[in-house]
Amino acid sequence: MALLHVNKIGLAIMATVNREKAMTQLRILFFVVLGMALFSTGRLHADADIKPILADARATLTTVAAKGFEWTTTRQLIAAAEVALAAGDKAHSLNLAKAALNEAEKSLLQANYAEAHWQDGMPF
Amino acid sequence: MRSLIVNKKTNLGFALYCLLAFSGFAGADAEQGLDYQSMVQRDINDFKAYYKTRFPKIEFSEYKNGVYAIDADSREQWLEMEDFPPYEFAVDEGEALFAVRFANGKTYADCFANGGEGIRQNYPYFDNKKGQVISLELAINDCRETNGEQPLAYKKGPMAALSAYMASTSAGNVFAVAVANKEAYQAYLEGKKFFYAKRGQLNFSCADCHMLVSGQKLRADITGPALGHPTGFPVYRGKWQEMGTLHRRYAGCNKNIRAMPLPLQGRAYRNLEYFQSVMSQGLEINGPSSRK
Amino acid sequence: MLYFNKKMIKITACLMGLFIGTGIPVLWAESRAVEAGKVLTFDRKKGNCLSCHVIAGGTLMGTTGPPLMMMKLRFPDKEKLYKQVFDARKRNQKTIMPPFGSHAILSKEEVGAVVEYLYTL
Numbered sequence: 001m002a003l004l005h006v007n008k009i010g011l012a013i014m015a016t017v018n019r020e021k022a023m024t025q026l027r028i029l030f031f032v033v034l035g036m037a038l039f040s041t042g043r044l045h046a047d048a049d050i051k052p053i054l055a056d057a058r059a060t061l062t063t064v065a066a067k068g069f070e071w072t073t074t075r076q077l078i079a080a081a082e083v084a085l086a087a088g089d090k091a092h093s094l095n096l097a098k099a100a101l102n103e104a105e106k107s108l109l110q111a112n113y114a115e116a117h118w119q120d121g122m123p124f
Numbered sequence: 125m126r127s128l129i130v131n132k133k134t135n136l137g138f139a140l141y142c143l144l145a146f147s148g149f150a151g152a153d154a155e156q157g158l159d160y161q162s163m164v165q166r167d168i169n170d171f172k173a174y175y176k177t178r179f180p181k182i183e184f185s186e187y188k189n190g191v192y193a194i195d196a197d198s199r200e201q202w203l204e205m206e207d208f209p210p211y212e213f214a215v216d217e218g219e220a221l222f223a224v225r226f227a228n229g230k231t232y233a234d235c236f237a238n239g240g241e242g243i244r245q246n247y248p249y250f251d252n253k254k255g256q257v258i259s260l261e262l263a264i265n266d267c268r269e270t271n272g273e274q275p276l277a278y279k280k281g282p283m284a285a286l287s288a289y290m291a292s293t294s295a296g297n298v299f300a301v302a303v304a305n306k307e308a309y310q311a312y313l314e315g316k317k318f319f320y321a322k323r324g325q326l327n328f329s330c331a332d333c334h335m336l337v338s339g340q341k342l343r344a345d346i347t348g349p350a351l352g353h354p355t356g357f358p359v360y361r362g363k364w365q366e367m368g369t370l371h372r373r374y375a376g377c378n379k380n381i382r383a384m385p386l387p388l389q390g391r392a393y394r395n396l397e398y399f400q401s402v403m404s405q406g407l408e409i410n411g412p413s414s415r416k
Numbered sequence: 417m418l419y420f421n422k423k424m425i426k427i428t429a430c431l432m433g434l435f436i437g438t439g440i441p442v443l444w445a446e447s448r449a450v451e452a453g454k455v456l457t458f459d460r461k462k463g464n465c466l467s468c469h470v471i472a473g474g475t476l477m478g479t480t481g482p483p484l485m486m487m488k489l490r491f492p493d494k495e496k497l498y499k500q501v502f503d504a505r506k507r508n509q510k511t512i513m514p515p516f517g518s519h520a521i522l523s524k525e526e527v528g529a530v531v532e533y534l535y536t537l
Contacts, residue, residue, distance in 0.1 A: 065384065068318075068323075068386055068392050069323055069383070070383070070384035071324060071325040071382050071383060071384065072324075072325070072379060072382045072383065072384050073325055073382055075384075103325070107325075110322065110323065110327065111323075113322075114317075114321035114322060114323065115321075118317045118320045118321040119320065120320075121320035121321060121322060121329045121331050121332070122320050122331065123174060123331060123335050123336050124170050124174060
């Protein structure tokens with residue numbers, strides 16, 4: 001989505017200004033932004049933000065797994081979040097941890113719903 | 125009898141007593157004496173009726189053939205494949221394995237009724253002493269362990285071969301899986317819940333694909349009816365290029381809907397197999413068979 | 417500041433892509449939300465809508481759900497179509513359609529792109 005979003009901006013710039021000029025502008029923007037991004041992400045997301053979310057995701061997943069309702073995707077997200085954290089990519093790690101927690105919670109909802117409403121699935 | 129003697133003087137009292145006694149008996153019945161088999165029979169009737177309405181032209185006995193019962197196109201290819209059955213090798217292998225003596229001198233035949241021949245239709249059954257459902261594959265490993273042998277893996281290989289051989293000696297026998305008591309009914313109910321509950325990230329139940337939309341196309345494939353699901357297992361599946369057990373298929377199905385597969389021959393899958401086998405009551409055993 | 421940075425990161429990522437190779441930028445320059453939505457709709461690991469729905473131009477299509485056509489007519493309110501893809505259970509608890517948004521099969525933005533594409537059908 002980000003790609004499209006930026007494409008629109010890119011297209012707009014390219015449409016109004018000469019292509020060469022636009023490319024130069026974009027190149028400058030690229031380095032400025034890259035520098036800012038590298039400089040800021042480490043500070044914005046400390047380990048302390050990510051680890052509790054990951055712990056929560058793991059705990060919820062354990063509960064769900066005991067009910068037999070774990071999704072195949074959730075533990076992959078947790079693993080990916082851990083890899084990103086170890087690699088120092090904290091912004092990415094935080095996103096993955098949040099996604100993992102969201103999935104764990106949704107699968108728990110599903111498990112609890114199934115327990116109460118499984119008869120709804122009977123097509124009689 | 126006692127009520128007659130005590131209450132014969134007052135009609136009202138008699139009537140009241142009878143009412144109380146009756147309701148008392150009814151209450152006791154719900155606790156222990158319930159006829160579980162007839163409760164289950166109602167489920168079987170509903171299940172069969174559903175498919176009868178959905179596929180009015182298909183004979184009940186045809187459901188042992190899985191999706192090929194309802195899909196004429198793939199049935200042709202399947203019949204051609206069955207001319208040179210890809211599972212035959214597994215049957216031979218299973219027969220040889222079945223005859224091998226354990227280190228203690230015993231054989232598989234010593235563990236099973238009728239020497240293990242023609243008994244596939246009685247599995248899975250509810251073992252009252254163990255308080256759980258015993259599938260054929262579990263019984264095979266039980267036999268091995270009782271005789272000091274290592275258990276086999278449940279997915280494929282020797283286990284699938286043994287299962288294939290034992291099914292082949294039972295060809296034509298009809299599924300006769302009973303639910304005789306409260307504990308058995310509990311296990312049956314767990315399997316039933318599993319069958320109808322939505323799970324996985326894609327949020328599908330077994331019934332969603334194999335009842336509601338059975339016969340419809342999912343991409344290029346048609347989902348088979350759940351009625352008769354277990355009759356043909358183990359199967360040689362084209363996609364696997366080898367033999368696999370029913371529980372291997374369960375695990376694959378779960379992965380497809382992005383649900384974490386549960387342990388093969390764990391309680392959940394055995395209860396599901398129990399439910400599915402009860403639903404397939406009266407269908408012939410025709411395993412092993414081949415599937416796409 | 418946070419928002420600014422996030423946006424900048426996105427822009428950076430995209431620009432990096434723009435500068436890599438020569439063929440890719442051309443493709444991207446031509447792409448629009450509709451195109452991205454079509455990719456998501458057809459992708460087996462993403463929308464995989466063809467699994468159950470017939471869509472003009474598709475192959476190996478399912479017949480489980482209704483054909484996806486004349487979507488503007490059927491969903492004059494685009495928001496309703498978005499909600500249907502995001503979580504069809506809201507409209508019909510017994511639906512067998514996966515809740516693409518609620519179960520994080522697709523992100524909000526991805527559901528949005530799919531809807532943009534569906535609206536062209």
